[in-house]
Amino acid sequence: MTQGYDADLALLINGSWKLGEGRDLFPVVDPARGETIAEVPLATPADLDEALDAAEKGFALWRATPVEQRAAVLHKAAALMRERSEAIARLLTQEQGKPLAEARGEVAGSAGLFDWAAEEASRIYGRVLVRPTGQRSMVLKQPVGPVAAFSPWNFPVYLMAKKLAPALAVGCSVIAKPPEETPGCCGALMRCLTDAGLPAGVAQLVHGVPDAVSRHLIASPVIRKVSFTGSIPVGKHLMRLAADGVKRITMELGGHAPVLVFDDCDLEKTLDIVVPQKFRNAGQVCVSPTRFFVQEAIYDRFIDGFAARTAGVKTGHGLDADTKMGPLANVRRPDAIAALVEDAAAKGARVMAGGHRGNGGFFFEPTLLADVPDNADIMNNEPFGPVAVAAPFTTLEDAIGKANRLPYGLAAFAFTENMRQANLLGDAIESGMVGINTFAISVPDAPFGGIKDSGFGSEGGVEGMESYLATKAVHMA
Known part of the structure; x- marks a missing residue:
């Protein structure tokens, strides 16, 4: 190097x-x-x-x-x-x-x-x-x-x-x-x-x-x-x-992008898509998928699959050929992420992967938190870092309510094979951009922007x- x-x-x-x-x-x-x-x-x-x-x-x-x-x-x-x-x-x-x-x-x-x-x-x-x-x-x-x-x-x-x-x-x-x-x-x-x-x-x-x-x-x-x-x-x-x-x-x-994962999705394919996207640029992406709401029937399998893939994300200097995730951009960010993770754990969230600062530089481990309650700071404030937070939902209406709960509306995502359901989600989610079965929402010929805050x-x-x-x-x- x-x-x-x-x-x-x-x-x-x-x-x-x-x-x-x-x-x-x-x-x-x-x-x-x-x-x-x-x-x-x-x-x-x-x-x-x-x-x-x-x-x-x-x-x-x-x-x-x-x-x-x-x-x-x-x-x-x-x-x-x-x-x-x-x-x-x-x-x-x-x-x-x-x-x-x-x-x-x-x-x-x-x-x-x-x-x-x-x-x-x-x-x-x-x-x-x-x-x-x-x-x-x-x-x-x-x-x-x-x-x-x-x-x-x-x-x-x-x-x-x-x-x-x-x-x-x-x-x-x-x-x-x-x-x-x-x-x-x-x-x-x-x-x-x-x-x-x-x-x-x-x-x-x-x-x-x-x-x-x-x-x-x-x-x-x-x-x-x-x-x-x-x-x-x-x-x-x-x-x-x-x-x-x-x-x-x-x-x-800023945003705090929700990801709605329905039990009719191709679970393994969905996990293969969402995990690399979550840790792209160490989560320092305004449209980074962050709040994962997963239908109850597949929630446990989703968490286990996400945690296993997260553990395999290699961190290191960006010039090293085998690095999959680099550091956070400045000295302030690791402490800010650590405080959010500690607050969530204190309020009942389970740390399924990561959760700690790295050694040297401004690194923080790729992290997954499960069963994160609505009153956790990280459920209400954009972490802008390599942390995914997850919680279960029951019905379509429940999922939409969770997605729209915050005053942010930049990007939102959903994974479902039910096209009628996809149409309803596209209409009901309060966001400037919605990606359904895709994260490809930033392209030259499409508008990029948000609503609300x-x-x-x-x-x-x-x-x-x-x-x-x-x-x-x-x-x-």
């Missing part, structure tokens, strides 16, 4: 890469070892003002660029991402911890987002309304303006691409503020765009103290839209900031592209 970390950590403002140069620095840590591997420079207020000025000028240039030229840049960026996939994936694994195979998949998926957005941009249609002879009324779709895009550390490349691709495709300029924990892989993505010919000022990359950066950018009249993926408390805070300037916002916030608006699909467009009616007589 190569131990080297090779990343150019810098800010990108108006086409210029800016290094330390007296700026404050933030340590970048390899979560598998708990060791600092680099330092990333943080933007100053003057840097942010320069980024805002560049984004304003970049928007004027980019919106006037023909859609075919914009698409060509995005296609070229996607091609460069594929050419540089291995290098980007290694940076991603070293900074975030996920296994290299998952990192490669993230980079490939990100390239796909740029290709899809490049093609879809040519299909932004308006309307011509029926009017008397000699009169015209048209409905136009135009780019909303400069965008402030805030993305998290769990899928740092993919979620930054999910904001950049549609915004750039329709003609917006962007100031991207990715997480300081994963600057190398995000910088590598931005270099693909600049090397593909994206004009200076159209996209900026800034790092900094999150609250200070968000307050500065959102307060500026230059910013017309805010896109955020992250926690519910931070999302609500940014919504309040955006309200002062009546900014358009898209909020993809899990946010509103969509990223992905034509709905996501619409969020970067303003509607204008033009009447002529």
